[in-house]
Amino acid sequence: xxxxxxxxxxxxxxxxxxxxxxxxARRRFERLRAQSPAxxxxxxxxxxxxxxxxxPVPALEPPRHVWDRIDRRTGGNGRAARSxxxxxxxxxxxxxxxVLATIGVVRLYPEPIVPIAAIVQQRATLPESYVGILxxxxxxxxxxxxxxxxxxxxxxxxxxxxxxxxxxxxxxxALPADRAPFAVGVLPNSDKAVLSLADTSEHLFSKVPRLGxxxxxxxxxxxxxxxxxxxxxxxxxxx
Amino acid sequence: MADAAALQVLLSRVALGDRNAFRALYEATAPSLFGVAxxxxxxxxxxxxxxxxxxxxxxxxxAGYSAAASRPMTWLTAIVxxxxxxxxxxxxxxxxxxxxxxxxxxxxEPPDDRPDPLGLLEQASTALAVRDCMNEIQxxxxxxxxxxxxxxxxxxxxxxxxxxxIGSVKVWIRRGLERLKRCLDR
Numbered sequence: 142x143x144x145x146x147x148x149x150x151x152x153x154x155x156x157x158x159x160x161x162x163x164x165x166a167r168r169r170f171e172r173l174r175a176q177s178p179a180x181x182x183x184x185x186x187x188x189x190x191x192x193x194x195x196x197p198v199p200a201l202e203p204p205r206h207v208w209d210r211i212d213r214r215t216g217g218n219g220r221a222a223r224s225x226x227x228x229x230x231x232x233x234x235x236x237x238x239x240v241l242a243t244i245g246v247v248r249l250y251p252e253p254i255v256p257i258a259a260i261v262q263q264r265a266t267l268p269e270s271y272v273g274i275l276x277x278x279x280x281x282x283x284x285x286x287x288x289x290x291x292x293x294x295x296x297x298x299x300x301x302x303x304x305x306x307x308x309x310x311x312x313x314x315a316l317p318a319d320r321a322p323f324a325v326g327v328l329p330n331s332d333k334a335v336l337s338l339a340d341t342s343e344h345l346f347s348k349v350p351r352l353g354x355x356x357x358x359x360x361x362x363x364x365x366x367x368x369x370x371x372x373x374x375x376x377x378x379x380x
Numbered sequence: 381m382a383d384a385a386a387l388q389v390l391l392s393r394v395a396l397g398d399r400n401a402f403r404a405l406y407e408a409t410a411p412s413l414f415g416v417a418x419x420x421x422x423x424x425x426x427x428x429x430x431x432x433x434x435x436x437x438x439x440x441x442x443a444g445y446s447a448a449a450s451r452p453m454t455w456l457t458a459i460v461x462x463x464x465x466x467x468x469x470x471x472x473x474x475x476x477x478x479x480x481x482x483x484x485x486x487x488x489e490p491p492d493d494r495p496d497p498l499g500l501l502e503q504a505s506t507a508l509a510v511r512d513c514m515n516e517i518q519x520x521x522x523x524x525x526x527x528x529x530x531x532x533x534x535x536x537x538x539x540x541x542x543x544x545x546i547g548s549v550k551v552w553i554r555r556g557l558e559r560l561k562r563c564l565d566r
Contacts, residue, residue, distance in 0.1 A: 155557045161528035164469045192454045197503035200411035215439040289443040296392040335388045337447045
């Protein structure tokens with residue numbers, strides 16, 4: 142079958158998303174989707190298109206044990222309610238016990254078990270991410286920006302208020318080491334927000350050692366130089 | 381349910397391993413998603429398993445979520461629908477095998493008490509203000525689309541339900557989808 146034909150991809154994606162495709166054809170399309178961005182795009186397009194058809198489906202509250210089981214399967218303790226203190230302590234205790242257990246095992250069997258120590262160490266770290274903490278002229282941390290390494294969303298958290306002058310917008314800039322700054326996006330006017338990125342963080346930030354925020358009259362067009370920065374900070378790789 | 385921006389924030393935190401955000405995401409979206417799964421499977425116990433599998437999948441794959449490609453609820457619904465369709469197909473296969481082995485005409489499948497899927501399609505058409513356009517789709521085509529989308533029936537199952545040749549059902553679905561695309565893209 143010639144999957145390069147857009148009409149064929151569109152038809153297959155439509156039947157896949159609608160649900161009428163038989164099992165074997167579904168498996169074939171899923172393999173195709175994993176290999177072909179065009180097929181994946183076609184499926185996303187039909188998912189978007191047909192999503193409103195789910196709107197009239199009445200919502201149903203799942204039984205409480207459903208969450209408990211999800212929680213357990215993803216590494217939680219499966220209890221529906223817990224105190225925030227317990228929520229903080231559990232990973233710390235788990236990690237401490239894991240380290241103690243690993244040290245014990247490594248001392249007994251030093252050679253073959255050593256890689257487990259590395260795994261424990263790995264589990265205690267955050268996923269591979271780009272993180273920036275931007276400070277003002279007085280060195281007060283004002284903005285936290287983070288994005289997973291291959292993600293296309295930048296999470297923003299304001300640590301202190303940022304007074305944006307009237308009729309202006311706050312723009313986040315990436316300052317690459319080897320070329321001119323480029324605008325990442327306009328900061329939404331809220332304490333917590335997300336920005337959709339034009340590309341993956343890896344592509345955008347791999348050669349960006351610093352970030353900056355400036356006030357601009359409007360969202361900058363490509364090639365425009367930034368106004369003086371009101372916030373700056375390092376952009377670091379969390380891995 | 382939370383709006384798309386709030387769900388995006390939650391998903392980005394889930395990607396960083398934030399369990400509180402994961403719980404909040406579940407509470408905001410699970411009822412809608414459970415409704416979708418029950419609609420397809422007509423079995424609450426199977427739908428519970430689907431929701432479990434789907435959210436475990438979300439926990440593992442949240443870093444791969446692309447806001448540029450899908451809105452959060454579209455992404456989550458697709459995960460749930462695909463899992464529900466897989467379960468439905470495997471259940472149907474098992475039921476057919478059991479039936480064949482036992483050579484009996486009886487099954488322990490619960491009665492189908494779900495509302496008419498065509499009614500849901502009409503509700504969606506009204507809500508989307510595309511009712512006139514949808515009404516131009518031949519009624520048999522609409523019925524095929526509704527059975528496939530809301531009950532997860534394959535071409536062959538739709539053909540059996542409507543007592544129609546499978547070749548005709550394939551053509552009805554294809555033409556119905558083409559028309560649906562024109563209506564929904566307006």
